[in-house]
Amino acid sequence: MNPTTVLDVDRQVFAAYFNRKPFRVWHSLPGHPLFELPRLLELARALPERFVEYNAGALPVGVRPEETPRTGLSAEETVRRIQECGSWMVLKRVEQDPDYGALLDCCLDGIAAYARGLVPPMQRREGFIFLSSPGAVTPFHIDPEYNFLLQVRGTKTVSMWDPADRFVLPEEELERFYASFVHRNLPWRDVFQTTAFVLPLVPGEGLHFPVTVPHWVKNGPEVSVSFSITFRTAHSARRELLYKANARLRKLGLKPTPVGQSILLDRTKQLAFGAAANLKRLLAPAASRDA
Ligand SMILES: [Fe+2]
Known part of the structure; x- marks a missing residue:
C-alpha cells in the first residue's frame, strides 16, 4: 500500500x-x-x-x-x-x-x-x-x-x-x-x-x-x-509536563499561569519539573532495592 x-x-x-x-x-x-x-x-x-x-x-x-x-x-x-x-x-x-x-x-x-x-x-x-x-x-x-x-x-x-x-x-x-x-x-x-x-x-x-x-x-x-x-x-510531551507542573502548583495553593501564556514561565517550569521528574525516575530503582 x-x-x-x-x-x-x-x-x-x-x-x-x-x-x-x-x-x-x-x-x-x-x-x-x-x-x-x-x-x-x-x-x-x-x-x-x-x-x-x-x-x-x-x-x-x-x-x-x-x-x-x-x-x-x-x-x-x-x-x-x-x-x-x-x-x-x-x-x-x-x-x-x-x-x-x-x-x-x-x-x-x-x-x-x-x-x-x-x-x-x-x-x-x-x-x-x-x-x-x-x-x-x-x-x-x-x-x-x-x-x-x-x-x-x-x-x-x-x-x-x-x-x-x-x-x-x-x-x-x-x-x-x-x-x-x-x-x-x-x-x-x-x-x-x-x-x-x-x-x-x-x-x-x-x-x-x-x-x-x-x-x-x-x-x-x-x-x-x-x-x-x-x-x-516532543511538543505534546512538553505540554503534558507543564500541565502536571501547574497541577502541582495549584495543589500548593498557587494560581499558576496557564500553559502557553508565558514562554519564560513555561521554560522555567519545564526545567524545574523536568529535572524533578528525571530525579524521581533515577531514584525509583534505588528506592525499590532498599524496600
Ligand atoms: Fe475521543
Whole structure:
C-alpha cells in the first residue's frame, strides 16, 4: 500500500489548522478486509483483555465515569451482536497485531508525508478501532494524542470545540486530566452545545482532532467502524509536563499561569519539573532495592 494513495490531505489546510482546529481528510479504507466483523472478532480475541474496552452505547453525553453501564455481554458477543446490542467498543493499541501495525504505519506515513516540515517527528504511534451500535454515544471527553479519526463503515456525527476554549475546557480540567487521570470524560453542560462545531462523517472521510480537544460522538443509524490513528511529539510531551507542573502548583495553593501564556514561565517550569521528574525516575530503582 502506498501511504499517499491511502490518505489524501490538503497540504495548505494541514499547514493552517494542524493541532488548532478540526479539518477533514480522505482515505481509501472502506471495504478493507481488516475492518470486516469476523477479522475484528479475531483481533478482540487476540488482544490482552486490558486493551478491549466496551460498555452500553445508549449513554447521555455527560455521563460520569462511575455511571457508565456494562451490557453484560462478553467482548466477543459484543462484536457478534453489534447490530442489535446497543454497545460501544474500542480495541486499543491494535498495532500489537502485525497486520494492523502495518496499516497504522502506512496511514501515519501518509500523514507524515503531508506534515513534512510542519510538525515535529512522530512518537508513540498507536491505533484504536471503534466499533459501535446504531445510535451509540461516546460521551464528552478529551484524549492526550494527536488524532485522525478515519470513518470506515456507517456514519457518525462529531461535536468538537476549539481546543483553546477555556469555557468548555477549563485549565483545571486539563491539569486534572494530566496529573491525576481517573477517566477521560469531562463535566458536561447543555449550553456547551451552542458553540460546538458539528461535523458529520461518512465512510472515506476522516477528521483531525487536536491534542485534548473536547468532543463527543453520536453514531448514525447503522453499525459504525472507525480507525483512530494517533501519535505524540516532543511538543505534546512538553505540554503534558507543564500541565502536571501547574497541577502541582495549584495543589500548593498557587494560581499558576496557564500553559502557553508565558514562554519564560513555561521554560522555567519545564526545567524545574523536568529535572524533578528525571530525579524521581533515577531514584525509583534505588528506592525499590532498599524496600
Ligand atoms: Fe475521543
